Amino acid sequence: MVENLLKNHSLRTTKVRTTILDCFAQSKTALSHADIESRFEDEFDRVTIYRTLNSFLEKGLLHKVPDDSNIARFALCKTDCNEHQHFDNHVHFKCEKCSKVQCFHDIAIPNIPGLNEYTIHSANLLIQGICLECQD
Amino acid sequence: MVENLLKNHSLRTTKVRTTILDCFAQSKTALSHADIESRFEDEFDRVTIYRTLNSFLEKGLLHKVPDDSNIARFALCKTDCNEHQHFDNHVHFKCEKCSKVQCFHDIAIPNIPGLNEYTIHSANLLIQGICLECQD
């Protein structure tokens, strides 16, 4: 339940936050600021939406989905991310037809040899192609 | 040699193009529009730089590096990419201290099980952490 999620991450419950968080909870794909704004533009200010997304990101409720477009897309964190650390090292799939991005939380990223000297904090695999709905 | 690269990808040789392509050939890390502009702002118009980067991308000289920031970064294609297809499915590493992004052309991405029904066109692995220069 959305309100508990907010409290557990030390965020006050407000209308914007419950609404937007609910939006993510119901969405199967990652959402951009523009996606949210288009649904609630007469309800919430765009700056407020930006700030809401940023605080969700900071507190570990959402993670940014890496992409080769230049717009930020967000998706719910599944594991227990918090304000100190994120654990979102899973596979993301972007459909080149419908442009939707989805998380595959259960597909882990295999270990990559050859980076022994580096300190690794996170790994994100972005796969692009055609999703199930868009297949011929 | 830079001029041949341009000709092989059916691009006319101009001063902007040879200069910027040379810039990429010498750089060990991915470069953004802002990186290029700051070096050549009194020499080339910013729109021209944008258009140059886009035509390099389209013709297969550069590829976009996926990232969770919202700015586009580019790096030289190593394999024979062309205007029809890109083959840049390699590992990218972004340092969280210096923010530099580098390509690991020789580290291939392992096959990912569980996406059998999907048509896959490309795969990009973004690893974040601390690079060699920035280690304590």
Add this chain to the structure above:
DNA sequence: ATTAAATTTGCAACACTGTTGCAATAATAA
């Protein structure tokens, strides 16, 4: 329930990133 403190919201304004149209210029082909 009321009040006080602290956080959040909306508005205005701004900065940065990227694109388009068009006339002038430069590169290739004839």
Add this chain to the structure above:
DNA sequence: TTATTATTGCAACAGTGTTGCAAATTTAAT
């Protein structure tokens, strides 16, 4: 050398994201 074609620079615009500040809400404390 000239004609054709592509490229450049300028101006103007659209989209994305941030900051400062006063007003409104939320929470905690009486």
